[in-house]
Amino acid sequence: MELYTIDGGNFLCDGGGIFGGVPKLLWSRQIKADDRNLIKLTMRCLLVVHDDRKILIETGAGTKLSWKFIENNGIENADILIDSIRNAGFTPDEITDVVHTHLHWDHCGGGTIINDKKEVIPTFQNAKYHVTRSHWENAMNPNPREGDAFFSDDLLPIEKAGLLNLIEEECELIPGFEMRIFNGHTPGQIIPIISYKNKKLVYISDLVPLVANIPTKWISAYDLYPVTSMEEKQSFLKEAYDENYILFFEHDIKFECASLKWNEKKGAVLDKTGKLSEFI
Ligand SMILES: [Zn+2]
Numbered sequence: 001m002e003l004y005t006i007d008g009g010n011f012l013c014d015g016g017g018i019f020g021g022v023p024k025l026l027w028s029r030q031i032k033a034d035d036r037n038l039i040k041l042t043m044r045c046l047l048v049v050h051d052d053r054k055i056l057i058e059t060g061a062g063t064k065l066s067w068k069f070i071e072n073n074g075i076e077n078a079d080i081l082i083d084s085i086r087n088a089g090f091t092p093d094e095i096t097d098v099v100h101t102h103l104h105w106d107h108c109g110g111g112t113i114i115n116d117k118k119e120v121i122p123t124f125q126n127a128k129y130h131v132t133r134s135h136w137e138n139a140m141n142p143n144p145r146e147g148d149a150f151f152s153d154d155l156l157p158i159e160k161a162g163l164l165n166l167i168e169e170e171c172e173l174i175p176g177f178e179m180r181i182f183n184g185h186t187p188g189q190i191i192p193i194i195s196y197k198n199k200k201l202v203y204i205s206d207l208v209p210l211v212a213n214i215p216t217k218w219i220s221a222y223d224l225y226p227v228t229s230m231e232e233k234q235s236f237l238k239e240a241y242d243e244n245y246i247l248f249f250e251h252d253i254k255f256e257c258a259s260l261k262w263n264e265k266k267g268a269v270l271d272k273t274g275k276l277s278e279f280i
Contacts, residue, residue, distance in 0.1 A: 001048065001049065001050040001176065001194075001196055002048075002049040002050075003046065003047070003048055003049075003194070003196060003201070003276065003280065004046070004047040004049070004088040005044060005045075005046060005047075005256065005276055006044070006045035006046065006047050006056065006081065006084045006085055006088065007042075007044065007045070007060075007077065007080045007081070007084040008042070008043030008044060008045045008058060008059065008060020008061070008078070008080070008081050008084075008110060009042070009043050009060050009061060009075060009076055009077035009078040009079070009080050009081070010040055010041065010042045010043065010074075010075070010076050010077060010253060011040075011041055011043065011061060011073050011074055011075045011076070011106060012034075012038040012039070012040055012041070012073060012074030012075075013038065013039060013041050013073075014037060014038060014039075015027060015028070015031065015033040015037050015038065015039045016037065016221065017220065017221045017222055018039065018041075018209060018210065018213070018220050018221075018222075019212070019213075019218060019220070019221075020218075020219050020220055020221040020223070020226065021217075021221075022217070022218050024037075027212065027218075030212040031210070031212055038074060040074070040253050041106075041209070041210075041251040041252075041253060042250075042251060042252070042253040043058065043060035043061060043078075043106055043107070043250065043251070044058075044248075044249065044250050044251070044252075044256065045057055045058040045059060045060060045081065045084075045110075045250075046058070046203055046248060047085065047088055047090070047095075048177060048194055049090075050174060050176070050177070052096070053096050053097060053174055054090060054094050054095050054096050054097070055095075055096065055097040055098075055099060055173065055174070055177065056085070056095050056097070056098050056099070056124070056127070057098075057099045057101070057192055057203050058099070058100060058101060058107050058108070058203075058205075058250060059081060059098060059100070059107070059108055059109065059110030059111040059123065060078055060080075060081050060106070060107075060109060060110040061073075061075050061078040061105060061106050061109040061110065062078060062081070062108075062109030062110035062111065062112065062113070062123075062154070063078055063079050063109075063110070063113060063114070064109060064112065064113065064114055064120065064151075064153055064154075065078070065105075065109065078109070078110070081110045081123075082123070092123055092124050092125075093124070093125060093126050094126070095124040095126065095127045096126065096127055096128070097127055097128050097129075097130060097173065098111055098124055098127045098128070098129045098130065099130045099173065099179070099190060099192060100129060100130070100131050100190075101189055101190045101191065101192070101203070101205040101206070101250075102131070102135050102139075102185070102186050102188070102189045102190070102205070102206065103131060103135060103136070103139045103150055103154060103155060104149040104150065104186070104206075105149060105150070105151055105154060106251075107205070107206075107250075108154050108155075109151070109154050110123060111123055111124070111129060111154060111158060112153060112154055112157045112158065120153045120157045121157055121161065122157060122158055122161050122163050125161075127163060128163055128164075128165045129158045129163050129164050129165065130165050130167055130173065130179075130190070131164070131165075131166060131167065131188075131190070132166065132167045132168075132181055132187075132188030132189075132190055133166040133167065133168055133188070134181075134183075134187045134188035135186060135187055135188030135189065135190075136155075136164070136166055136188075138186065138187040138188065139155060140155075143224075145224070146186065146224060149222075167179060167181075167190065169181070173192075176194065176195035176196075177192060177193075177194055177195075178192065178193040178194075178195075179191070179192055179193075180192075180193060180236075182207050182229075182232045182236075183225065183228055183232070184207075184219075184223050184224070184225045184226070184227075184228035184229025184230070184231070184232045184233070185206040185207065185220070185222070185223045185224065185229055186206075186223075186224055187224075189205060189206060189207065190205075191203065191204065191205055191207055191236075193245070196280055197280065199244070199246060199279070199280055200243060200244075200245045200246070201245070201246045201248050201257075201276075201279075201280065202240060202245045202246065202247050202248060203248050203250065204247045204248060204249060204250070205250050206220070206222075206223075206250070206251075207229075207232065207233055207236065208233060208237070208247065208249070209249075209250070209251040209252070210249065210251055210252040210255075211249060211252050211254075211255045211258050211270060211273060212252075213233075214237065214258070214260075214268070214269065214270050215266065215269070216230060216233065216234050216266070216267065217230065219233065234267065237260060237267065237268035238267060238268055240260055240268060241260040241261070241262055241267075241268040244259075245260075246258075246259055246279045246280065247259070247260070248276065254273075255273040255274075256274070256275050256276050257273065257274055257275065257276050257278070257279045258270055258271070258272065258273045258274075259271045259272045259279070
């Protein structure tokens with residue numbers, strides 16, 4: 001098995017959004033916001049290559065968004081995804097599987113592109129796109145609060161092309177590629193756990209968006225069910241500490257990976273940060 005970090009571009013996000021009820025006085029010691037209170041996040045994807053399978057986790061924001069949306073959200077380098085896959089030595093047509101942890105625009109927009117005829121088509125024509133059924137059904141009929149995070153252009157062309165595979169329950173996509181399901185951030189979020197050599201790497205997605213979100217109560221205001229989200233994170237991070245998992249961050253622009261240590265009062269807390277290559 002080989003692992004490649006794939007660049008999906010960056011965007012700006014309201015600092016208060018990412019840290020929910022945590023006062024700015026506290027979170028601003030961890031991360032600097034700009035004069036509009038925005039902090040820069042990345043959309044880091046991961047390519048897992050094993051035998052004949054080339055599994056891409058997430059696809060960034062993609063290139064279909066309007067200039068207004070791009071400007072409002074400070075999106076930069078959203079077109080870098082394909083170049084980054086090519087730099088790793090692969091073509092889009094070689095991708096066999098796309099795992100979208102969930103379908104918020106900053107996770108799945110690169111899964112579709114606009115062709116010469118101005119049609120929206122799947123970017124990865126030979127891939128199956130995996131999403132949980134519970135999340136797909138939620139995305140098709142979202143509540144108004146979450147509705148702004150979904151774009152039908154990111155979703156329907158995949159289904160129309162017959163490339164959608166709906167995951168019913170926690171399972172292995174291939175041996176050593178486990179898909180766990182969490183429901184606090186949004187119903188049916190997939191968290192992949194990849195066995196690599198004798199280690200386990202967790203693609204932590206929006207269960208823990210940034211290293212600064214590791215403390216139990218530092219949950220995002222974007223989570224639909226915050227108490228569920230907090231309990232899921234607390235129990236998963238205990239498992240991650242017990243099992244010595246490496247966390248791989250999608251959104252943390254500074255820290256690609258982190259490990260955990262145990263604190264008697266706080267439970268699992270940050271131990272070390274570093275690049276993927278420093279951990280595996
Ligand atoms: Zn999300």
